[in-house]
Amino acid sequence: xxxxxxxxxxxxxxxxxxxxxxxxxxxxxxxxxxxxxxxxxxxxxxxxxxxxxxxxxxxxxxxxxxxxxxxxxxxxxxxxxxxxxxxxxxxxxxxxxxxxxxxxxxxxxxxxxxxxxxxxxxxxxxxxxxxxxxxxxxxxxxxxxxxxxxxxxxxxxxxxxxxxxxxxxxxxxxxxxxxxxxxxxxxxxxxxxxxxxxxxxxxxxxxxxxxxxxxxxxxxxxxxxxxxxxxxxxxxxxxxxxxxxxxxxxxxxxxxxxxxxxxxxxxxxxxxxxxxxxxxxxxxxxxxxxxxxxxxxxxxxxxxxxxxxxxxxxxxxxxxxxxxxxxxxxxxxxxxxxxxxxxxxxxxxxxxxx
Amino acid sequence: xxxxxxxxxxxxxxxxxxxxxxxxxxxxxxxxxxxxxxxxxxxxxxxxxxxxxxxxxxxxxxxxxxxxxxxxxxxxxxxxxxxxxxxxxxxxxxxxxxxxxxxxxxxxxxxxxxxxxxxxxxxxxxxxxxxxxxxxxxxxxxxxxxxxxxxxxxxxxxxxxxxxxxxxxxxxxxxxxxxxxxxxxxxxxxxxxxxxxxxxxxxxxxxxxxxxxxxxxxxxxxxxxxxxxxxxxxxxxxxxxxxxxxxxxxxxxxxxxxxxxxxxxxxxxxxxxxxxxxxxxxxxxxxxxxxxxxxxxxxxxxxxxxxxxxxxxxxxxxxxxxxxxxxxxxxxxxxxxxxxxxxxxxxxxxxxxxxxxxxxxxxxxxxxxxxxxxxxxxxxxxxxxxxxxxxxxxxxxxxxxxxxxxxxxxxxxxxxxxxxxxxxxxxxxxxxxxxxxxxxxxxxxxxxxxxxxxxxxxxxxxxxxxxxxxxxxxxxxxxxxxxxxxxxxxxxxxxxxxxxxxxxxxxxxxxxxxxxxxxxxxx
Numbered sequence: 004x005x006x007x008x009x010x011x012x013x014x015x016x017x018x019x020x021x022x023x024x025x026x027x028x029x030x031x032x033x034x035x036x037x038x039x040x041x042x043x044x045x046x047x048x049x050x051x052x053x054x055x056x057x058x059x060x061x062x063x064x065x066x067x068x069x070x071x072x073x074x075x076x077x078x079x080x081x082x083x084x085x086x087x088x089x090x091x092x093x094x095x096x097x098x099x100x101x102x103x104x105x106x107x108x109x110x111x112x113x114x115x116x117x118x119x120x121x122x123x124x125x126x127x128x129x130x131x132x133x134x135x136x137x138x139x140x141x142x143x144x145x146x147x148x149x150x151x152x153x154x155x156x157x158x159x160x161x162x163x164x165x166x167x168x169x170x171x172x173x174x175x176x177x178x179x180x181x182x183x184x185x186x187x188x189x190x191x192x193x194x195x196x197x198x199x200x201x202x203x204x205x206x207x208x209x210x211x212x213x214x215x216x217x218x219x220x221x222x223x224x225x226x227x228x229x230x231x232x233x234x235x236x237x238x239x240x241x242x243x244x245x246x247x248x249x250x251x252x253x254x255x256x257x258x259x260x261x262x263x264x265x266x267x268x269x270x271x272x273x274x275x276x277x278x279x280x281x282x283x284x285x286x287x288x289x290x291x292x293x294x295x296x297x298x299x300x301x302x303x304x305x306x307x308x309x310x311x312x313x314x315x316x317x318x319x320x321x322x323x324x325x326x327x328x329x330x331x332x333x334x335x336x337x338x339x340x341x342x343x344x345x346x347x348x349x350x351x352x353x354x355x356x357x
Numbered sequence: 358x359x360x361x362x363x364x365x366x367x368x369x370x371x372x373x374x375x376x377x378x379x380x381x382x383x384x385x386x387x388x389x390x391x392x393x394x395x396x397x398x399x400x401x402x403x404x405x406x407x408x409x410x411x412x413x414x415x416x417x418x419x420x421x422x423x424x425x426x427x428x429x430x431x432x433x434x435x436x437x438x439x440x441x442x443x444x445x446x447x448x449x450x451x452x453x454x455x456x457x458x459x460x461x462x463x464x465x466x467x468x469x470x471x472x473x474x475x476x477x478x479x480x481x482x483x484x485x486x487x488x489x490x491x492x493x494x495x496x497x498x499x500x501x502x503x504x505x506x507x508x509x510x511x512x513x514x515x516x517x518x519x520x521x522x523x524x525x526x527x528x529x530x531x532x533x534x535x536x537x538x539x540x541x542x543x544x545x546x547x548x549x550x551x552x553x554x555x556x557x558x559x560x561x562x563x564x565x566x567x568x569x570x571x572x573x574x575x576x577x578x579x580x581x582x583x584x585x586x587x588x589x590x591x592x593x594x595x596x597x598x599x600x601x602x603x604x605x606x607x608x609x610x611x612x613x614x615x616x617x618x619x620x621x622x623x624x625x626x627x628x629x630x631x632x633x634x635x636x637x638x639x640x641x642x643x644x645x646x647x648x649x650x651x652x653x654x655x656x657x658x659x660x661x662x663x664x665x666x667x668x669x670x671x672x673x674x675x676x677x678x679x680x681x682x683x684x685x686x687x688x689x690x691x692x693x694x695x696x697x698x699x700x701x702x703x704x705x706x707x708x709x710x711x712x713x714x715x716x717x718x719x720x721x722x723x724x725x726x727x728x729x730x731x732x733x734x735x736x737x738x739x740x741x742x743x744x745x746x747x748x749x750x751x752x753x754x755x756x757x758x759x760x761x762x763x764x765x766x767x768x769x770x771x772x773x774x775x776x777x778x779x780x781x782x783x784x785x786x787x788x789x790x791x792x793x794x795x796x797x798x799x800x801x802x803x804x805x806x807x808x809x810x811x812x813x814x815x816x817x818x819x820x821x822x823x824x825x826x827x828x829x830x831x832x833x834x835x836x837x838x839x840x841x842x843x844x845x846x847x848x849x850x851x852x853x854x855x856x857x858x859x860x861x862x863x864x865x866x867x868x869x870x871x872x873x874x875x876x877x878x879x880x
Contacts, residue, residue, distance in 0.1 A: 214744060214745050214747075215740075215743050215745060216734055216735050216740045216744075217743060219727070219745065222723070223720055223723065226720045227720045227722075230717050230720045232679065232699060233679060233699060233711065233718070234699070234703075234731045234732050235678075235698070235702075235703040235704075235732060237698070237700070
């Protein structure tokens with residue numbers, strides 16, 4: 004092992020993931036066989052549907068865009084030793100903040116920038132109580148993020164129905180004004196410049212975590228609080244940082260989704276185009292090993308499954324429920340290596356009495 | 358029985374071999390591909406104390422763990438009274454009459470002594486009655502002079518008494534061979550002497566004892582034979598009467614370390630650390646009302662001896678900002694720093710070489726270069742406007758690694774996790790001293806280092822002292838404290854019980870203080 008070249012060592016996680024994915028596909032195939040469907044035909048339609056054409060690539064990438072961002076919210080927290088599952092709520096609030104900016108008449112590009120900015124600030128504000136509750140009252144972030152997710156959920160319903168309501172259609176908010184929408188990269192598809200924004204965010208987080216002193220401090224506190232304290236690094240500051248940055252990115256995810264994803268450019272009642280993006284981001288982050296670059300690939304894969312799953316349902320006739328089961332099996336096998344790490348992480352934390 | 362305190366007749370070569378290891382080898386899987394133990398032959402006879410002597414990392418504990426069934430072996434044979442045996446668990450060891458007392462205490466604090474013994478029995482249901490166990494323990498206590506009340510809760514016992522409980526725990530199984538891994542590390546010198554008498558009482562009735570140590574004077578106090586281990590190889594077995602301290606030291610360490618490091622007089626008068634009536638958090642109940650006071654001027658090394666758990670870590674935490682102060686003041690270089698943050702102490706120039714090096718001194722999952730920069734990354738040239746300068750960090754880490762002879766495969770590929778304790782300590786020493794800080798708090802700075810590295814570290818400390826650094830040296834190792842200190846203080850239950858000039862210090866006086874200034878319970 005020790006003779007392995009460093010670059011091969013870096014590929015190890017990739018090989019591990021590919022193997023895990025393969026195992027997942029095999030188990031999925033067995034399940035489909037058991038229910039009398041042809042797994043080969045199903046997988047062909049799954050992968051041709053997700054990555055078989057320019058169009059399907061574009062749809063997969065469009066689906067990946069918000070997941071890249073919500074996954075990073077989770078990943079940054081994990082790097083800092085915290086368990087932030089609040090992206091879901093922050094995403095709702097971010098999307099609604101972006102919509103709210105359309106109430107004001109601003110010229111392009113000011114309106115787009117203002118909408119993105121408002122979503123980032125809103126995401127941070129929605130995340131702030133989590134950090135404050137933890138720092139002042141010792142409330143565990145899992146509890147407070149779950150509670151804030153539900154508050155965001157119903158607050159969003161209220162805003163859609165009463166404040167940001169489209170005067171012509173009561174089941175949705177007003178739409179983002181046309182000039183502030185994110186242009187499509189490929190006409191006729193859902194793929195828009197939100198992807199570019201997400202990739203810029205990936206680069207920014209990469210730089211932040213590994214090339215700045217703030218990232219150094221966050222990672223240090225995630226690995227070993229005692230040594231971090233000893234090194235003169237404020238642990239409280241890292242909690243604040245982790246949640247504010249995470250909230251900002253989750254808010255941005257909401258904005259990108261509502262500003263870039265055709266056709267409505269509005270938040271629909273029931274939140275169909277936002278629902279679960281925050282939670283799916285957790286899975287994406289785990290498959291991507293909480294690393295921004297890994298997350299990009301994992302999100303594309305995840306986005307592809309979303310698109311291909313629909314095709315798999317239509318052509319070989321695998322029922323939607325079974326498609327979901329097969330997808331779930333693949334995702335879980337992919338996440339197992341990271342789940343194992345997560346488990347040992349919390350076990351160690353528990354043993355230390357934290 | 359125990360009234361025979363003198364030296365018992367040495368067991369003859371004819372007495373029965375109770376336990377024998379033939380060609381034992383051990384390799385641990387993973388990054389270290391070399392063997393931890395290489396073809397070790399070792400035996401212990403009835404009625405003798407056979408000492409395993411060696412530095413940290415020589416493999417003493419590993420041998421004991423293999424002989425008692427805790428570890429498997431890679432190669433070789435174990436024989437009990439001439440019969441080959443397979444030991445797959447400590448239970449197998451006990452079944453063959455082999456018991457081990459580990460270096461760390463493994464007791465349930467909330468249980469009484471008898472209950473702790475019963476935990477180890479792993480007996481079904483109610484098959485052991487507590488009174489019966491207590492009665493048996495009373496007998497053992499009387500028989501060996503171990504002086505522990507089986508009905509007392511372990512948390513109310515001193516470290517020395519807890520050590521005795523560990524021994525009682527294994528004696529309960531009536532072993533024929535007892536392996537003791539550094540049993541004196543938590544004891545005062547007087548308590549250690551007392552332990553040696555207990556061991557002698559055991560050999561007098563024909564038990565064989567394997568005693569593990571790295572302290573030379575103990576080896577001569579207790580052994581009949583000694584086997585020297587170095588880097589996993591046996592460097593010879595000899596009766597203690599046929600060797601002497603110089604010879605053993607050379608075999609063990611390869612080089613000797615001096616009893617007292619000569620140093621020039623230093624003319625500094627300014628106080629570097631002043632601690633006045635300090636009661637650190639967590640010591641409110643234990644500490645004397647007057648707290649703890651001492652002053653240390655620039656260019657001085659103050660050794661602080663004491664048995665572990667007497668407030669050393671709380672004291673260190675309060676003069677480095679790691680945790681708060683309940684009352685009293687801490688003044689560093691003339692500025693009152695009571696209850697300031699660790700960052701403030703670092704900025705003031707207080708370096709800290711922590712005892713728990715893996716847990717506190719480094720971040721195991723981070724790379725070597727990052728760990729070397731752990732306290733400097735935020736300063737120029739290592740970062741500018743919060744952006745890290747990897748080139749500068751790399752250059753600096755290379756310099757520290759080469760100056761302190763740390764064995765490190767790669768600065769940006771090697772996680773500190775895989776380094777040995779000695780190499781980690783070299784990195785920490787480098788990181789904490791390269792700026793020549795005015796104040797150094799060093800806790801067990803040379804533990805785990807070989808003799809050459811110990812000497813280098815001591816010379817480094819003396820060089821820093823000459824430049825005006827004040828060094829507070831906290832150690833349980835009296836040898837180190839006595840070699841290095843200008844003055845020696847002894848800490849006991851959160852207070853300083855005595856201070857003496859380093860040159861005039863003697864082991865007995867210090868040991869007396871370490872036990873709280875009371876006459877030791879021995880004899």
